[in-house]
Amino acid sequence: MTATPAAGPDICLTGLSKHYGPFKALDNVHLTVAPGEFLTLLGPSGSGKSTLLMALAGFVEPTRGDITVGGRSVVALAPEKRDFGVVFQGYALFPHMSVADNVGYPLKIRRLPKPEIAARVKEALALVQLDHLAKRNPKQLSGGQQQRVALARALVFSPEILLLDEPMGALDKKLRGDLQMELRQLHRKLGRTFVNVTHDQEEAMAMSDRIAIMRAGRIEQVGAPRDLYDMPETRFVADFLGKSNFLEGRVRQADAEIAVVETADGMIRHAQRGLVLRAGDDALLALRPQKIGLGGDGADNELPAVVETAIFLGTHAEITARTGSGLVLGINLAIDRAEALPDEGTGVTLTFGAASTTAVRDD
Amino acid sequence: MPSPADQTASGSGAPLAHRLGRLDPYWWLVAPLLIVTIGLFLVPLFNILLLSVTDPEPGLQNYERLATASAPMRVFMTTLRICAVTTVIAIVLGYCVAYAMAHLEGLHQRLLLVAVLIPLWVSVLVRAFSWLVLLRDQGPVNDWLIGAGLIDEPLKLVRNELGVVIGMVHYLIPYAVLPIYAVMRGLDNRLLFASRSLGASPATTFFRVYLPLTLPGVFAAMVIVFVFGLGFYVTPAVLGGGRVVMLAESVSVAILQTVRWGYGAAQSVVLLVLTLILIGIMGRTVGLKRGFG
Numbered sequence: 001m002t003a004t005p006a007a008g009p010d011i012c013l014t015g016l017s018k019h020y021g022p023f024k025a026l027d028n029v030h031l032t033v034a035p036g037e038f039l040t041l042l043g044p045s046g047s048g049k050s051t052l053l054m055a056l057a058g059f060v061e062p063t064r065g066d067i068t069v070g071g072r073s074v075v076a077l078a079p080e081k082r083d084f085g086v087v088f089q090g091y092a093l094f095p096h097m098s099v100a101d102n103v104g105y106p107l108k109i110r111r112l113p114k115p116e117i118a119a120r121v122k123e124a125l126a127l128v129q130l131d132h133l134a135k136r137n138p139k140q141l142s143g144g145q146q147q148r149v150a151l152a153r154a155l156v157f158s159p160e161i162l163l164l165d166e167p168m169g170a171l172d173k174k175l176r177g178d179l180q181m182e183l184r185q186l187h188r189k190l191g192r193t194f195v196n197v198t199h200d201q202e203e204a205m206a207m208s209d210r211i212a213i214m215r216a217g218r219i220e221q222v223g224a225p226r227d228l229y230d231m232p233e234t235r236f237v238a239d240f241l242g243k244s245n246f247l248e249g250r251v252r253q254a255d256a257e258i259a260v261v262e263t264a265d266g267m268i269r270h271a272q273r274g275l276v277l278r279a280g281d282d283a284l285l286a287l288r289p290q291k292i293g294l295g296g297d298g299a300d301n302e303l304p305a306v307v308e309t310a311i312f313l314g315t316h317a318e319i320t321a322r323t324g325s326g327l328v329l330g331i332n333l334a335i336d337r338a339e340a341l342p343d344e345g346t347g348v349t350l351t352f353g354a355a356s357t358t359a360v361r362d363d
Numbered sequence: 364m365p366s367p368a369d370q371t372a373s374g375s376g377a378p379l380a381h382r383l384g385r386l387d388p389y390w391w392l393v394a395p396l397l398i399v400t401i402g403l404f405l406v407p408l409f410n411i412l413l414l415s416v417t418d419p420e421p422g423l424q425n426y427e428r429l430a431t432a433s434a435p436m437r438v439f440m441t442t443l444r445i446c447a448v449t450t451v452i453a454i455v456l457g458y459c460v461a462y463a464m465a466h467l468e469g470l471h472q473r474l475l476l477v478a479v480l481i482p483l484w485v486s487v488l489v490r491a492f493s494w495l496v497l498l499r500d501q502g503p504v505n506d507w508l509i510g511a512g513l514i515d516e517p518l519k520l521v522r523n524e525l526g527v528v529i530g531m532v533h534y535l536i537p538y539a540v541l542p543i544y545a546v547m548r549g550l551d552n553r554l555l556f557a558s559r560s561l562g563a564s565p566a567t568t569f570f571r572v573y574l575p576l577t578l579p580g581v582f583a584a585m586v587i588v589f590v591f592g593l594g595f596y597v598t599p600a601v602l603g604g605g606r607v608v609m610l611a612e613s614v615s616v617a618i619l620q621t622v623r624w625g626y627g628a629a630q631s632v633v634l635l636v637l638t639l640i641l642i643g644i645m646g647r648t649v650g651l652k653r654g655f656g
Binding site for chain 2: 078080085089090092
């Protein structure tokens, strides 16, 4: 990867809280964003991710805690003094200005000479491939084009940090995919810090170096997309980022490598990693639908079940099966293994390896 | 809608029934008002037009008089001047009130809204005489100013143009506030956030983003206030003390005192045409729709 070497300040949030009366929109948030990183705040609506971004931008005054950028506290700084580029939800383009005037606005405010403004506006619009639409009114542009204008406007004054509040929120799915790739490439090219907010886990996975999953004003877990997916620490993360089945039980015996968990459907062998299980603990195991197979020999775990639904979806097949205890598990079968889909109502044996389960905290 | 079969079956009565059937029945709800408006407003208005070119004898002499004599020109200029001054003051004050209203929340906002609306329910006559009492030489305002040692002689606050302007501004401020407020309420706050995030101070944000985007409301308010002002009668008559004669009062003098109906009618026509032209110009240049929408 030919990324521009990351330079610029790091962002540090320590003990950041924002209370609205008894409601805690942000509750003791600690987070560090490295220079040049693409970090996404991911969470359901009301989880505080937008509040966190707006606190960074300077529009929400934290009740407690500190935000430092390059070691300097910015909490007391007005938004216009922070020099962050912000792309707002809905883009917030000025309707009374042309595209070029929108992009030139931050430069005009900074009293740059006119020729330089013109040159930099042109450059910024070229960066988002919109130089041919400079004279248009924002209302005449499509959603995707408006998003790019907002991006150009937020980048034209070369801020070291770019904040994006649901930048893809108003776009349709196809366009979203294209723009995600573009935004990611833009990030690589510029080497600046991007902090993005979204509720779309695919978007978060596609673009981010790291994802911070938020819930009820707190950060539940931070990590690279792959790590979060493979090693969720809580039930919430395992369920929010991709789908998971959950097996509850009590640890019967455990050593450094294997824990045996007694569930309503029998003993399950679980390879220890992440959260360590000890004998006697209550255990909650997360199991991804694609880690379950039908039949086969020599699997660590076998669960008898009855197929409830079996749906062929082209790239894969989705099956739901009910175990003896009444637990319904979702199974994704890769298509080469699903040539013969089991009929609904037939009995099958669900198999999965001891390394397929992840022990998570319940919450 | 009758089907083609119905039409052929119902014979000679069909064409009328067909035409009425096409008319949306909701029109019947406004029909009485339409009839009254046509009978009691449009027809007499046409009569006034007619009167202005027929009384005392057929011809354009009434208009000739208006165009050549000095008194009507003076009335005309007084009217425009007072309306212009009133409009500027009412818009500036109204913008401030609307801004406060758009940014207050909950109970405070409702209180302010009621405070703006209540004067609309008080008779214009009552208000004019109240101002007369308040502003006259021995009135509370002058008493207080003298008592406080700020002035020695009572200020001439009433029975002049100042009094008329004070009374008219008071009457017209709600008409300035409401259209401006409507536009302010519809403004997306994120635009202001965006401006701040791009480096603009609150003041710069106001002048470069907020003000330009609320101008349609300002223009709409200007049209309403100015046009209303043109037709003012009671306020100038009471607060002007006979010394400040505006168009409406001049018409009244011609009709009631000098009994030159044709001359009065001609002045009315001029006022009407002037008003329509102003609405036309302003509507075209600033896009009234945006302000009212």
